[in-house]
Amino acid sequence: MDTAPRISLKQSNRKIILNMFRESSVLSVSDVSLKTGISKPTVQKVINHFAETGYILPEGKGNSTDEGGKKPLLYSFNQLLGYVVTIHVGPDFMHSAIIDMKSQILQSDFRKLDDIGIEEVTRMCADVISDYSKSDLVQNSRIISISIALPGIVSASEGVLVYTPHFPGWGNDYPFVGELKKLVSVSAPILCDNINRYQAFAEMKAGKAIGKRNFMIIDAMEEGLGSGIVVNGQLKHGAQNFSGEIGHMLLMPTSGPKCICGGKGCFEALVSLKRINALINEGRKLHDNSLIFTDENNETMLKRLFAAFVQGDEFAIVIMDEIAFWFASGINNVIMINDPELIILEGIYTTVGDSFIELIKFHLERLAYPGIERKVQIVMSDFGNERGILGAGTYAIWSFFNQVEFYSD
Structure with a gap:
């Protein structure tokens, strides 16, 4: 049985058009209509919808065509409307960052991990999230998601760290997301998965x-x-x-x-x-x-x-x-x-x-x-040590904009 959520034509048009803005710099109504095949009136309605919610910004007027005529209005995606806190827990380190909605790393932190328990790692993640939530970047915006890349076997659907051979003392089936939520006051979804899956996602969206x-x-x-x-x-x-x-x-x-x-x-x-x-x-x-x-x-x-x-x-x-x-x-x-x-x-x-x-x-x-x-x-790969935080963050952004409800009225 097909259990995938149904998406209406209106929602589909909104998703297609917003994704185009997310992947571009500055576009006009004609640019979007030409590339998507969606009519100009519909494109304008969608732009107006996302302009009201702050996801699309006006950028003034462009140049006239060779034939003359009115200068087109230009628009861009507001990549600073929301941020993602992304954390990579490695075998002996914790690498974290706050990124914008185009996966640009704005602030980052790297610290070595001693041989500590999973409860302490969870508390450290909570402290990192708290610090980023208080940064100047977020004061006029919001955190849209928190994404944690973990070593070992991870159940992403349940938010559980099943087992990691690097830290056998952490035990089995630790409810990582559930425990982290108890320590975090930020109202945003918390995701976790195996680090290598997130890295593969980064390669698919922004790499080789x-x-x-x-x-x-x-x-x-x-x-x-x-x-x-x-x-x-x-x-x-x-x-x-x-x-x-x-x-x-x-x-x-x-x-x-x-x-x-x-x-x-x-x-x-x-x-x-x-x-x-x-x-x-x-x-x-x-x-x-x-x-x-x-x-x-x-x-x-x-x-x-x-x-x-x-x-x-x-x-x-x-x-x-x-x-x-x-x-x-x-x-x-x-x-x-x-x-x-x-x-x-x-x-x-x-x-x-x-x-x-x-x-x-x-x-x-x-x-x-x-x-x-x-x-x-x-x-x-062209990625370096940033691949973990970039992968976790890129997946969180994709997940946020892949919600059917996001494109509803």
């Missing part, structure tokens, strides 16, 4: 996946790897919200390195910083002249490895080739199950460049179905 309906992101951190999967334009959660937990896909179950989840040979354990350091230490005696050990320009071993690899250092190539093999093995399994058109790599490996992607493709072509060309596109 614009226009794509079947893709996934793979985010490899120093310790941890996860994925956000989009199928037919929809974020996938799965029956138990396991969708995207590819970091714990077993690739070397009998003799692989131990993972933080307790298993052996998980995808994320085979490409983690811990694994990289182990490989470097194992080969140090035989490769003591490697650029990895003689480079004085980069502070961390990871940066030294990447720099040496790009410069063609033999030992660095050996290490990166092994990492690329495990990436290819994990990606191959995903392709066999999901067959995406695009895979976007995020996280620590994005600074390596296309040569690392070529290594992954080299191994990928030699795995399952070697006789069939893999047409999946693999690219590096």
Whole structure:
């Protein structure tokens, strides 16, 4: 049975026209009518409706056409009418921001997290929300939504943090949204989901996946790897919200390195910083002249490895080739199950460049179905450390403007 809310022609026209303003700078009635096929009188009525509610602003008059005539009235979307507080809770940090309705980051804060309990994390989130709600930005406006990106398995529909291997002491099935609401006085919806799903949404709306309906992101951190999967334009959660937990896909179950989840040979354990350091230490005696050990320009071993690899250092190539093999093995399994058109790599490996992607493709072509060309596109993300807060915020804005009731009288 189709349970999707019905939308009238009036509501549909309002949504189409407002979305056009949200994605543009300045438009006239004629611009909107030409691009949407909606009549000029209807466009003007919709503009008047949103002008009354403050979502569309007049911008004066434009230039006349070559044929002359009256100068058209111009309008724009009021991106400062409301704000979103977005928070990314990471394995050892909390990154937060307040963004406008075009996903522009206006203020942000980054703080390290010690080994604290989930109740304290919830209180910290409440304090962050309170601080942003009192900022000068919000005084003449309002917070339209609060969005929290969490690590681990998350039930977005219930607002529950099911489990995170990074913090096993947090327990199971913590009612995150419910507990946060008790501490927050701001009258705005509170959303939460797994960080990688939010990051995939950001790529779909503002990144490398614009226009794509079947893709996934793979985010490899120093310790941890996860994925956000989009199928037919929809974020996938799965029956138990396991969708995207590819970091714990077993690739070397009998003799692989131990993972933080307790298993052996998980995808994320085979490409983690811990694994990289182990490989470097194992080969140090035989490769003591490697650029990895003689480079004085980069502070961390990871940066030294990447720099040496790009410069063609033999030992660095050996290490990166092994990492690329495990990436290819994990990606191959995903392709066999999901067959995406695009895979976007995020996280620590994005600074390596296309040569690392070529290594992954080299191994990928030699795995399952070697006789069939893999047409999946693999690219590096343009997002940096802001990807978590941007993803959570972008999803909250989309959710706010996707409400059918918003376009009613």
